[in-house]
Amino acid sequence: MPERFRVVITDLIVEPLNHERAVLDEVADVVALGAMRESDLIGQVENADALMVYHYFRLTRATIDRLRNCRVIVRPGVGYDGIDIAAARERGIPVCNVPDYGTEEVADSAVAMAVTLARGSHFLNSRLRRGIGQWNVDQAAPIFRLRGRRFGIIGCGRIGTAAAMRAKAFGMQVSFYDPYLPDGVDKALGIHRSESLAELLSTSHLVSLHCPLTAETRGMISANEIRQIPRGGFLVNTARGGVVDSQAVVDALADGHLAGAAIDVLEHEPPPEDSPILAAWRDPSHPAHDRLLLNPHTAFYCEEGCEEFRTKGAREVLRALQGQPLRNVVNA
Structure with missing residues (x-):
């Protein structure tokens, strides 16, 4: 044998x-x-x-x-x-x-979290469970119609493409930034191609990351980039934790620049107890608390x-x- x-x-x-x-x-x-x-x-x-x-x-x-x-x-x-x-x-x-x-599952998760944030569902659930605010929509206002909103995708590979198709089904306008894709992908998918990251961020109401973690993308979304998203926008990360500065996300939520953020992936998993994003997520008195949705790297799962x-x-x-x-x- x-x-x-x-x-x-x-x-x-x-x-x-x-x-x-x-x-x-x-x-x-x-x-x-x-x-x-x-x-x-x-x-x-x-x-x-x-x-x-x-x-x-x-x-x-x-x-x-x-x-x-x-x-x-x-x-x-x-x-x-x-x-x-x-x-x-x-x-x-x-x-x-x-x-x-996991292509379908991650895309499903990313768009689901984006919609949950943009429709105010996560915010209201978090607040009303603690008995804060009136039993109505007032404290979550303003909430804008999804149709016509700009859904921006960073990295339009398999998962980014699947997310684009799902966002289109909600009636959203979809843009993507991916300098490594050939010309014509935008036409094939019926979506808009942004020529720069700055263009994508500055024109998107919801931003979803679908890029790999490389030397080029590590720390790509920091405080400066988050400030380029229009005030009241939303950020979703189901890609890799190291692409996004989690402290900058907490700060932007706390001062109201971001209306919500959903994070499925962190640079260190599980995060250390002194992690700023973990502290904000767990502390009901933190100004970012009700607008922050965390998952333990589960967007892939089924x-x-x-x-x-x-x-x-x-x-x-x-x-x-x-x-x-x-x-x-x-x-x-």
């Missing part, structure tokens, strides 16, 4: 590993470490033939340089900023992702989607173990 491969799932996913084993059981043993930090991997991954890595920590050169047999590192998700892809490339290890899972990213991630591992062409290499 040929020797079996060893596939290690570093974090997030634990037993039962039914989806992964359904794909890999004939060729590999699959183990899950349930690690919460990179140091938990020491002595556990060095002989792995493949790694499946999620998002509880960053997989750095220190770990990658210890891998002796690894044929592939798979990120069973879209974003791969948590893996040192350059270090893996230097070692000849391809890094792959699952770029199409039962069908979990099966999809786990199965597709395992299939990419199988292709690598069997020497077949890989489908989604991000560090070629």
Whole structure:
């Protein structure tokens, strides 16, 4: 009998590993470490033939340089900023992702949160539950009709495009800023292309982020950019926490420049107890409290989607173990 491969799932996913084993059981043993930090991997991954890595920590050169047999590192998700892809490339290890899972769910979540904020639903729910204000709409006014409002998208890839289609269904005018897309995408989608980030921000009533976290996008939305959004606008981030300055969001909510913000992703997850955005969200006396909606990085989630990213991630591992062409290499 040929020797079996060893596939290690570093974090997030634990037993039962039914989806992964359904794909890999004939060729590999699959183990899950349930690690919460990179140091938990020491002595556990060095002989792995493949790694499946999620998002509880960053997989750095220190770990990658210890891998002796690894044929592939798979990120069973879209974003791969948590893996040192350059270090893996230097070692000849391809890094792959699952770029199409969660497209619908993240777009649904982004537009749902935007609408919840813009319709005043979150604000009124937060206030009235604490017995603040009259049992009517007055304290949430002014609320404007969604139809005709400008929905601005930063990053119009798979998820950004799906969000655009959903915003259009509400009758909103949609703009996007994405300098890496070819000409004509705007015409194909029937939406407006902004030539600069400043143009998009200054003309959008609702801004939704759908870009990856890179050296270029880290900190891209800071206090200066938030001030370019018209007063009374809304900001939604289901992309990556490091793209947005969370302190600047809290400040803009507190002084009323932003009427609301929905944040699904933070730079550190879970956030430290001294996080300014966590403090504002938990403190009913904070002026940003009622206008801030936080989720724990769950915009991607649905039962069908979990099966999809786990199965597709395992299939990419199988292709690598069997020497077949890989489908989604991000560090070629």
